[in-house]
Amino acid sequence: MLLYGADIKPAGSLSLLVSLPTMLVAFARYSRDGSxxxxxxxxxxxxxxxxxxxxxxxxxxxxxx
Incomplete structure (x- = not known):
């Protein structure tokens, strides 16, 4: 937001969108692991x-x- 001058709502949505694949992979790995x-x-x-x-x-x- 501060670096690119983006509005707060799109910046927050983009942040969630970027972290979603990481969370999905982590959930998949932990569920196979039995954790x-x-x-x-x-x-x-x-x-x-x-x-x-x-x-x-x-x-x-x-x-x-």
Missing amino acids: FAVVGANLCFAALMATGSISGVLLGGLSLR
């Missing part, structure tokens, strides 16, 4: 963290209006 078994063992904690993340996204999105 997500830890999440299953701590399902209550993972659900609590997901609830906080989703509520943060909703509140953040609503605050942009």
Whole structure:
């Protein structure tokens, strides 16, 4: 944004678009590795963290209006 003078919304969207393939590859590798078994063992904690993340996204999105 500061380097190229782009607007904040397209710059943020482009940042997410660039990191998406990296996240998809990481999820694919970890799922084959069996590393997500830890999440299953701590399902209550993972659900609590997901609830906080989703509520943060909703509140953040609503605050942009």
